[in-house]
Amino acid sequence: MKEIKGFSKLAKREKIDFLVRELLDNSCDAKDILDSFGHRDQKTQKLIDDFSENTISNFHIPFGVVPNLKVNGNVFCAPMAIEESSVVAAASKAAKYWFSRGGFHADVVGVLKVGQIHFKWLGRDISKLQRFVKEREPYLLDAVKPLIQRMEQRGGGIHSLELVDKSDDIENYYQLVLKFDTRDAMGANFINSVLEGVASELQRDAKVCDYFTKSEQELMVVMSILSNYTPECLVKVHVECPVEDLYEHSLGMCAEIFANKFVMACDIARVDPGRATTHNKGIFNGIDAVVVATGNDFRAIEACGHTYACRDGQYRSLSNAKVTRDGRFHFELEVPLALGSIGGLTALHPMAKIALELLGQPSAEQLMKIVAAVGLAQNFGAIRSLVTSGIQKGHMKMHLMNIMNQLEAQPIEQDMVQQHFDDRIVSFGAVRDYLGTLRTV
């Protein structure tokens, strides 16, 4: 393939025609698929197209709900957008299980978000820089006042501004760290605009600071941007019940053994990074599904959560389980979640709006609690399966069903396929081949 010129300037129809001609073998099928995955209403499609660039269609993620999620006594029907089998099923099962055992208990520990102005300053006496930042702080904040007004009216704004000496790590490198309360907004645009405003003012002020030498006056901002690492925007959630109440026939073991295996599975995820990665991946299966459904940014949530998981120098599980001395099973999750329930895509994507309506238009803090509860529910469901029947049984059943749907297997074929694959690895090719042999008999 050669260089394509002016692709972004083409109309959407022309983009599709070009790609179908050059890369998709001129296939009518491909063209039909691209078209059929477009939204039937042109105005809505235009809206979705404008979220991104060079769009030619939409990727559909199944949008489902988890009923009976009880958080702090309130019952929610949590929206989840996820393409992975069994995730919604496992969360639903766990939500129902804990519904009758007191539900999920969630607390927001803090809501602070973080912005960093990274700069170079060529002085040797840091006390001069400290004096400068201290003196100029009111003026720096004053410079961005117009940007902050609306946020302050909503009860948010800048929480603190602090100089951080990073010159031990990199010569002449310092940070201004600002913390923000952005209320119900995720606040990325707000934070970045404020940071860029403060940063320009900082450079300007340094240039005319009369106790700086010439080279000290040339303070150079490298970059100004929010940090997705927000350990102070944190939520805790737990479930708890007497060990004996854990019993269900389907566990296939007594409550004590189940509790012990469950606790050991969590302990393993605390000490072994290889297991912790997958353990936390399961938590994010639940978290991300609600994050996506509500129009939040899952990359930000993932990056922050995993960094938090290694804050003590080793990558560990975000959740923990124990059996207390008085015989209670306790399972908890602590996770930073910088979410918004207003602004950004939450207000623009029609399905995100529906998702938030399903949750009763929650505040950002309420959303943090709900999302964390789904994360813990997901984690509970996964570990429960792992330490009892194993996860493959349910997984493969669903995967097999997907493949049979795709191959349009008839009911009688479905029975035979299910029997055949009872002790075999399910794959698209294997099912197709087996169906082939059935059909040629």
Added chain:
Amino acid sequence: MKEIKGFSKLAKREKIDFLVRELLDNSCDAKDILDSFGHRDQKTQKLIDDFSENTISNFHIPFGVVPNLKVNGNVFCAPMAIEESSVVAAASKAAKYWFSRGGFHADVVGVLKVGQIHFKWLGRDISKLQRFVKEREPYLLDAVKPLIQRMEQRGGGIHSLELVDKSDDIENYYQLVLKFDTRDAMGANFINSVLEGVASELQRDAKVCDYFTKSEQELMVVMSILSNYTPECLVKVHVECPVEDLYEHSLGMCAEIFANKFVMACDIARVDPGRATTHNKGIFNGIDAVVVATGNDFRAIEACGHTYACRDGQYRSLSNAKVTRDGRFHFELEVPLALGSIGGLTALHPMAKIALELLGQPSAEQLMKIVAAVGLAQNFGAIRSLVTSGIQKGHMKMHLMNIMNQLEAQPIEQDMVQQHFDDRIVSFGAVRDYLGTLRTV
């Protein structure tokens, strides 16, 4: 809201009706939205519904392409499914920029995937356990032979089996770690089925091991599951050119200063976890968009990448930049990517199939290279913006456009809104209010 009973048993139509009645204020609008985001072809919608559970509609992620992505001399049009503004635009700009500077150079370092059988063994003399595993290894592998046949025919299979002593971390805790080559499949189902098979055999064999004591024979498998941490399924990608070739008028500075600021921005992300989180988040903006578009699992990719980012005990950037002694700018990314280009959703989701067709049906290794290149392109675009004009300028322009679309602003209103918000924070409320004042004048 009270407990909902039997929700999963309802037909899809009934689920929607129930939710609209109970939670969406009986709104016809909400019902129309849920319906309109369904796929117009019922069979296709059924297929998508069966990926997940309790589905009521689809979440549309805009599906766009990045043209002119040159990887190892081949030019690709990379599919990206992402809802965030500017991501596709930035990747496209970076792809084009590097197209004329030699493109991206990518190498797959390894393709091994990992599975863990976590178990408890009550012995004190580990040499007995070592002997047992060594002796039984051929039989353990033999027990899962039927599961592996097809994978071996494709050139993959089990690469190694190793006993790991974890009893220093948790009393009596050991692992069997298996490594796999799953060829072009992501291989999660394959790995999990094999692990569960080996684990049952392990327990059975221990029970009859004649040099084990009674309690040693009671080897207890806690869980068997793949590890999403795959540091040996790794790809490296870099771009490189003489520093002076970096120059473009739009940088607003000379090539040397740009290169130095760029390198410093990367150095900062190496030493500061707060910055590293956001730096890597930007890389995953690109990576995840291709991962989603090709039907791969972004939670797995995220969890693995971030764990890899803290492998030395501090969370750090995954990419690095330097200026070499002979005046060349070098920018590289090293990231584990356990991807599949066959099987799972890649074969089932019609849009994932199109995505892979756009890439010319790549092997898993080719896909790893392409995805890594998009990650590096994304990272380049973000850092370039950050160290030159800042990111807010482009971001806010796009965000403002989205909001004006939503509010159906006319061209003459658009001009006035753009002017007004030149030095103000853009939010949906603020734009709506300002448009309101314009419209009432």
